[in-house]
C-alpha cells in the first residue's frame with residue numbers, strides 16, 4: 001500500500017509538467033473561442049489524442065497510480081487550462097469509469113476503446129444517470145430497462161438529462177431501473193452501442209459556463225441492446241437484486257438513496273477540477289495586482305487586496321490537501337468514514353466559486369469583461385457546486401456520516 005506523501009515522484013512530476021505544457025500552449029489559448037462558440041472543441045480533443053492525453057492508456061495509468069494522486073494532478077492541470085475544454089477532454093472518463101467499476105473484463109476491453117476512438121477518428125462517450133425528475137434524488141429514476149428473455153435483449157425507455165456528451169457520444173452508458181421496488185438498489189447500467197436505433201439527442205442546453213462542453217438530453221425510445229450490454233452481466237445482477245430484496249424485506253422499507261453513493265469515488269476528481277480553475281483565477285489576479293497601479297502604487301500594496309490574495313491561496317492549498325487525502329484514501333481502499341470524498345468536493349467547489357469571484361473584484365472593470373479570463377473562470381466555477389452532487393447533498397452526506405442520524 002502506498003504511503004501518503006505530499007511529494008510527487010519523478011514520474012508524476014514529469015506527467016504534471018507535460019500536462020501543464022499542453023494546458024498552457026493548447027488549451028488556454030483556445031478557451032475564449034470555444035466558450036463563445038459553445039461547441040465541442042473537436043480539434044483540441046484531437047490534438048490531445050495525438051499527444052496521448054486523450055486516450056484510455058493515459059487515464060488508466062493515472063487511475064491505477066498507487067499513490068492516488070495521478071487523477072487529481074491530471075485534472076488540476078487540465079482544468080487550469082480551461083474548464084470547458086478540459087471537460088470535453090475528460091468527460092468520456094466518467095463513462096469509462098462506469099464500465100471499469102461495473103463491467104466484466106470483456107466489456108471493458110470491448111467498449112472503452114470505442115469510447116475514445118483514435119487520434120485520426122476521435123470519439124467521446126456519455127454517462128447518463130440524471131433525469132428531469134431525478135437529479136439529487138437518484139432513487140426517483142424512471143428510465144426502465146425490461147429484459148426480453150426470448151431475444152436476450154434489454155429494452156430501454158426514458159429520458160435522461162444533463163448528459164455530458166449526450167447524443168454526440170459513440171457509446172452511451174445508461175443507468176436504468178430494473179426493479180422499481182428497491183429504489184436505487186434496483187438500478188443497473190447498460191452500454192448503448194454506437195448507432196443503436198431509438199436513442200436520440202433531445203435539447204442541447206445553452207449554459208452559463210463550461211460552454212465548450214456539450215450537455216444535452218438523451219431520449220430512449222424502445223432502445224434494444226443485446227444481453228451482453230448489461231454491465232457486470234445478468235447473473236451478477238440477479239444475485240445483487242436478490243440480496244437487495246431480502247434486505248428491503250427485512251427492513252420493511254423501500255431502499256432510498258439520494259445520490260449518496262453514486263459518485264463517491266469520482267468526487268475528489270471533481271474537487272481537483274475546481275482546484276485547477278481556482279488556481280488559474282488566483283494566478284491571473286496575483287499578476288494583475290502586482291502590475292496594476294492606482295494612487296501611485298501597485299494595488300497589491302493595499303492590505304485589502306493582498307489579504308484577499310493570501311486567503312485565496314490558503315483556501316486553494318487547503319482544498320488540494322483535502323482532495324489528495326480523499327484520492328489517496330479511495331485508491332488505497334480506506335473507507336470514507338467521515339465522508340472525506342464529499343468534504344473534498346464541497347470545499348474545493350466552494351473555493352473555486354469564491355476565489356474566481358474575488359479574482360473578478362481584484363481586476364475591477366477588466367475582471368468584468370471577456371478581455372480577461374477570470375469572468376469565464378467564474379462562470380465555469382459555478383458548475384462545481386452543482387454536478388456530481390450539489391453542495392447541499394455533500395453537506396447531507398457529511399452530516400449523516402458524522403452523526404449517524406437520518407438528517408433530511
Ligand SMILES: Cc1cc2nc3c(=O)[nH]c(=O)nc-3n(C[C@H](O)[C@H](O)[C@H](O)COP(=O)(O)OP(=O)(O)OC[C@H]3O[C@@H](n4cnc5c(N)ncnc54)[C@H](O)[C@@H]3O)c2cc1C
Nearest residue numbers: 127128129130135136162163164215386387388389390392
Ligand atoms: C453542465 C452539467 C453537466 C452534467 N453532466 C452530467 C452527466 O454527464 N451525467 C449525469 O448523469 N448527470 C450530469 N449532470 C447532472 C447533475 O449531476 C445534476 O444537475 C445534479 O445532480 C443536481 O440535480 P438537479 O439539477 O436535478 O437539481 P435538484 O436535485 O433538483 O436540486 C435543486 C436544488 O435543491 C437542493 N436539494 C435537493 N435535494 C436536497 C436535500 N435533500 N437537501 C437539501 N437540498 C436539496 C439541491 O442542492 C439544489 O440546490 C450535469 C449537470 C450539469 C449542469
